[in-house]
Amino acid sequence: MAYQYKNLFIDLDDTLWAFSLNARDTFEEMYQKYGYDRFFQSFQHFYALYQQRNVELWEEYGKGQVTKEELNRQRFLYPLEAVGVGDAMLAKSFSDDFFSVIPTKSKLMPHAREVLEYLSAKYNLYILSNGFQELQCHKMRSAGIDHYFKKVVLSDDIGVLKPWPEIFHFALSTTQSELQDSLMIGDSWENDVAGAREVGMHQVFYNVTGKTELPFQPTYQVSDLKELMQIL
Structure with missing residues (x-):
């Protein structure tokens, strides 16, 4: 055929x-760089929170319920909010850094x-x-x-x-x-x-x-x- x-x-x-490997590598780098071990029990704790909300937001984005900007804002802020750290500026810095680094990955x-x-x-x-x-x-x-x-x-x-x-x-x-x-x-x-x-x-x-x-x-x-x- x-x-x-x-x-x-x-x-x-x-x-x-x-993507899964490159994203995880980048998230681990950012987690260390931004000292997120202050807020989370472990990297896995942070990443599980991120992934859970990320899946939901992509579904909402696919249905036109959130914009691209809102998708990106919420998915990086959510893990911090989940542990009582609603620091939007920190989440934005983490996000900007993440997006500058991840496309340089080559796996x-x-x-x-x-x-x-x-x-x-x-x-x-x-x-x-x-x-x-x-x-x-x-x-x-x-x-x-x-x-x-x-x-x-x-x-x-x-x-x-x-x-x-x-x-x-x-x-x-x-x-x-x-x-x-x-x-x-x-x-x-x-x-x-x-x-x-x-x-x-x-x-x-x-x-x-x-x-x-x-x-x-x-x-x-x-x-x-x-x-x-x-x-x-």
Whole structure:
């Protein structure tokens, strides 16, 4: 079946660029730099509070209930408020520093570079990401993978996030790609796989976490990016 594809739309965070690892590294650096051990029992205590509220805020952002600015303000302030330290200026300094450091991180998912080298010789590659404009391209340059892609398409471009159909239609339009010869590759079941299926695009589910209960059968499923070299 692989012969039919011409255009591959690939998610960035935790599909190619190791967001979870890079973010944790950056948070640990900032935690030490800002002396957050004054407020929290441990780094893990802080990070658990952050992650809990961060997930909720991204859901609210996806539904248009909070702005990008409010998302960023609240997720960095919440852990401090949770331990009785409502210091908005401290949270803002931490946040600004975090965003200046994280895009300089360069860890990639296993075999990402090797697979991109292989795919870029055969297909048009595009990034399709929910990330912010000011971060995503910087992250790709830091990791040395920006040159593999013909275009970077971001939810920031039109203010609509995956899995909404509008972002997929926009991606096809702005890259002049046809639905029938395009494929979405990503680690998020809801955003990448279900979102692509909703508009009739084939999908590859990069099942990093070993998810077993799948609501439907994706076009392809891999647990290692190297498997894409057998499929495509």
